[in-house]
Amino acid sequence: MWHDLSSVQIPIAEKILRTVAVYVLIVVLFRLSGKRGLANLNTFDFVVIFLLSNVVQNAVIGNDNSLLGGVIGAVTLVTVNALLNRWLARDRRAARIVEGRPTTVIEDGRLIPAALSHLALRPSEVEHAVRLQNGDAVEDVALGRLDPDGQLIVILKHERQSATRADIARLEDRLAAIQLLLAAGPPRT
Incomplete structure (x- = not known):
């Protein structure tokens, strides 16, 4: 044995x-x-x-x-x-x-049919990947590319992206400025 x-x-x-x-x-x-x-x-x-x-x-x-x-x-x-x-x-x-190299499959909210065909991807697969990356629809995407490792990388259009800490900080600064103006009262003439 x-x-x-x-x-x-x-x-x-x-x-x-x-x-x-x-x-x-x-x-x-x-x-x-x-x-x-x-x-x-x-x-x-x-x-x-x-x-x-x-x-x-x-x-x-x-x-x-x-x-x-x-x-x-x-x-x-x-x-x-x-x-x-x-x-x-x-x-x-x-x-x-x-x-290989990355392949662009979404540009300015539109699927690129030739790229999808070449990669044997169905639109529903791409739409699912967009939803997984916080997009509601392909129309929300500025750029989507399939990397050589098979990952779909999605960059949402600016207006569709979630707020960042910097965005919130800017809003807080603007709100503080408005509160100061309101506290100062109406302008004197």
């Missing part, structure tokens, strides 16, 4: 190479499939991810069912992912190539 758990049935270098190759393939596939990323997964996206993990399992582990073989594959995946994340954090050009 212990022998079966610890005996790697294919060469370790091959296992590492298989794991890295599958990782790179999955990254490329997700990059080509668009920016929706994990932030906006729908039911169909979840089904694909679950099936994808099963489909590539044998490509990663080969004919190796040992515990040690699985550990080698897992450590390789985590290591490659950590190295890729560190590289992308340091190299903007590499990050732009691997992750």
Whole structure:
């Protein structure tokens, strides 16, 4: 039993190479499939991810069912992912190539149909994201863009934004000035 758990049935270098190759393939596939990323997964996206993990399992582990073989594959995946994340954090050009660029989907309160079509986004998904970010409707948005990580970033039109502390402070100052004028009484002529 212990022998079966610890005996790697294919060469370790091959296992590492298989794991890295599958990782790179999955990254490329997700990059080509668009920016929706994990932030906006729908039911169909979840089904694909679950099936994808099963489909590539044998490509990663080969004919190796040992515990040690699985550990080698897992450590390789985590290591490659950590190295890729560190590289992308340091190299903007590499990050732009691997992750892509933001795409504007709302401009001055109007959806951009070509961008939505290109990203395979439905207007209802964008409207939902706007509501999550304190907008009542797409018409409230000055600019909305889908970032490479799948997050929809919304900048509301100035008149639709919530009051800030600075806005409240300005109103308090104006109110104090009005109270001073009222306390001073009518102007003398």
